[in-house]
Amino acid sequence: MLTIHDIVEKLGLDVKAQGDLQKDVAGCYISDLLSDVMANSKDHDLWVTLQTHPNVVAVAVIKGISGVIITNNRTPEAETVKKAEMEKVTILTSPHSTFDIAGRLYQLLMSGSDK
Amino acid sequence: MASNRRTIEGCFQLMGGAFAGAGAASSELKTVLMSLGVPQGIVRRASIAAFEAEMNVIIHAVAGTLHYEVTPAKIHIDVTDMGPGIEDIDLAMQEGYSTAPDWVREMGWGAGMGLPNIKRNADAFKLDSVVGEGTTLEINIFLTEENYADNT
Amino acid sequence: MELSGVVELVCGRIVVKEKDESFDITAVCTTDMMSDVLHFAKKGELLVTSLNQSQVIMTAEIADIPVVMVVLGKKIEKEMTAMAEKKHITLLSTELPMFTVCGMLYAKGLKSCVNGK
Numbered sequence: 010m011l012t013i014h015d016i017v018e019k020l021g022l023d024v025k026a027q028g029d030l031q032k033d034v035a036g037c038y039i040s041d042l043l044s045d046v047m048a049n050s051k052d053h054d055l056w057v058t059l060q061t062h063p064n065v066v067a068v069a070v071i072k073g074i075s076g077v078i079i080t081n082n083r084t085p086e087a088e089t090v091k092k093a094e095m096e097k098v099t100i101l102t103s104p105h106s107t108f109d110i111a112g113r114l115y116q117l118l119m120s121g122s123d124k
Numbered sequence: 125m126a127s128n129r130r131t132i133e134g135c136f137q138l139m140g141g142a143f144a145g146a147g148a149a150s151s152e153l154k155t156v157l158m159s160l161g162v163p164q165g166i167v168r169r170a171s172i173a174a175f176e177a178e179m180n181v182i183i184h185a186v187a188g189t190l191h192y193e194v195t196p197a198k199i200h201i202d203v204t205d206m207g208p209g210i211e212d213i214d215l216a217m218q219e220g221y222s223t224a225p226d227w228v229r230e231m232g233w234g235a236g237m238g239l240p241n242i243k244r245n246a247d248a249f250k251l252d253s254v255v256g257e258g259t260t261l262e263i264n265i266f267l268t269e270e271n272y273a274d275n276t
Numbered sequence: 277m278e279l280s281g282v283v284e285l286v287c288g289r290i291v292v293k294e295k296d297e298s299f300d301i302t303a304v305c306t307t308d309m310m311s312d313v314l315h316f317a318k319k320g321e322l323l324v325t326s327l328n329q330s331q332v333i334m335t336a337e338i339a340d341i342p343v344v345m346v347v348l349g350k351k352i353e354k355e356m357t358a359m360a361e362k363k364h365i366t367l368l369s370t371e372l373p374m375f376t377v378c379g380m381l382y383a384k385g386l387k388s389c390v391n392g393k
Binding site for chain 2: 041042043044059060061062064083084086
C-alpha cells in the first residue's frame with residue numbers, strides 16, 4: 010500500500026503541515042463540502058479539496074483521513090496550518106486542478122503498491 | 125444601424141437567503157447581451173460578474189437591488205444592499221477569504237472567490253461599504269463599436 | 277469523448293437530455309464550489325459535482341458549461357430537473373464517487389478545463 014510520503018513524491022506536492030507521512034493511503038475522497046466528507050469518506054482516505062479553512066482539520070481528524078491535498082494553487086489559512094500541526098494532520102498543496110490530481114491518484118492507487 | 129442603438133436596462137430585487145431565485149438577474153442580462161450580438165467572451169464576463177454580485181447579496185445581506193444598463197459604450201451593473209457591510213475591503217478582495225457561514229459553504233458558495241471574480245471580469249470596479257448599513261458595488265465592462273453589433 | 281460514452285463509462289443515466297449522444301466532451305471541471313466554476317471554467321463541456329441543487333444548473337448556464345453530472349447517487353430533486361430543462365443543460369447522474377469518475381475520465385484522455393485555459 011502507498012503511504013502519504015510516496016504520494017507526496019510521486020505527485021510533487023508541497024507539505025504545508027506535517028503529520029505522520031508514513032500513514033497508509035487506502036483510498037481517496039474528493040469533495041469541497043464538509044458534510045459530504047463527514048458522511049461518505051472512509052478511514053485512511055486521502056481527501057482532495059479546495060477548501061482552506063480550519064474546519065477541514067476537524068473533519069480530517071474525526072474521519073481518520075490520512076492526509077489532505079488542497080488543489081488549484083490555494084494556500085491553507087494560517088489558522089488551518091496551526092491546527093493541523095497541533096492535530097498532526099498532513100496538509101499538502103498542489104498547483105494542479107482537482108481533476109488532474111484525481112486522475113493521477115487514481116492511476117497510482119489502482120496500480121497498487123509499486124514501492 | 126446606429127439610429128437603432130438604445131439603452132436597455134433592467135432592475136431586480138434580491139432577498140437575503142433566497143437561493144432559489146439566485147441568478148435570475150444575471151440570466152436575463154446574459155440573454156439581453158446575446159440578443160445584442162455582444163461577443164461571447166464579454167457576455168460571459170458580464171454574466172459571471174453579475175451572478176457573483178447577486179450571490180453576495182443573497183448570502184450576506186437582508187435585501188438589495190441589482191440594476192443593469194447596456195449602452196453602445198458599456199455594460200453597467202450596480203448592486204446596492206442593506207447588509208452587514210464589509211469591515212476590511214482589502215481582506216475581502218483576497219482570494220479564499222470569506223465570512224460566509226458554514227451552511228452557505230455546504231451549498232457550494234462562500235469559498236472567498238466572489239469579489240475577486242467580479243474584479244477580474246470587470247474593466248472598472250468600485251466597492252463602497254459602510255459597516256452596519258450596506259454595500260454598493262459598481263461594475264463596468266466597456267464595449268466598442270465592433271462588439272456592440274445591435275442587429276435589432 | 278462522446279456524451280453517450282461518458283454516461284456508459286460511469287454507469288450513469290441521463291436525467292435531462294439537451295444534447296445529442298454524440299456531443300463531444302473534451303474538458304472537465306470538478307468542484308463543489310460554484311465560484312470556482314465561474315473562476316476557472318474557460319472551455320469545459322462537463323461539470324462533475326456532488327451538489328444536487330438548482331444553483332448548480334444556474335452556474336453552468338452562466339459559465340457556458342452544457343453538461344452537469346451529479347455523483348454518488350445524490351438524489352436529484354424536481355427543482356433541479358426543472359431548472360435544467362429550462363436552461364437547456366444536460367443533467368447526468370451516477371452512483372460512482374467523484375474520485376472514480378475523475379479517474380476514469382482522466383484515463384480516457386479528458387482534460388481539466390482549469391489547465392485548458
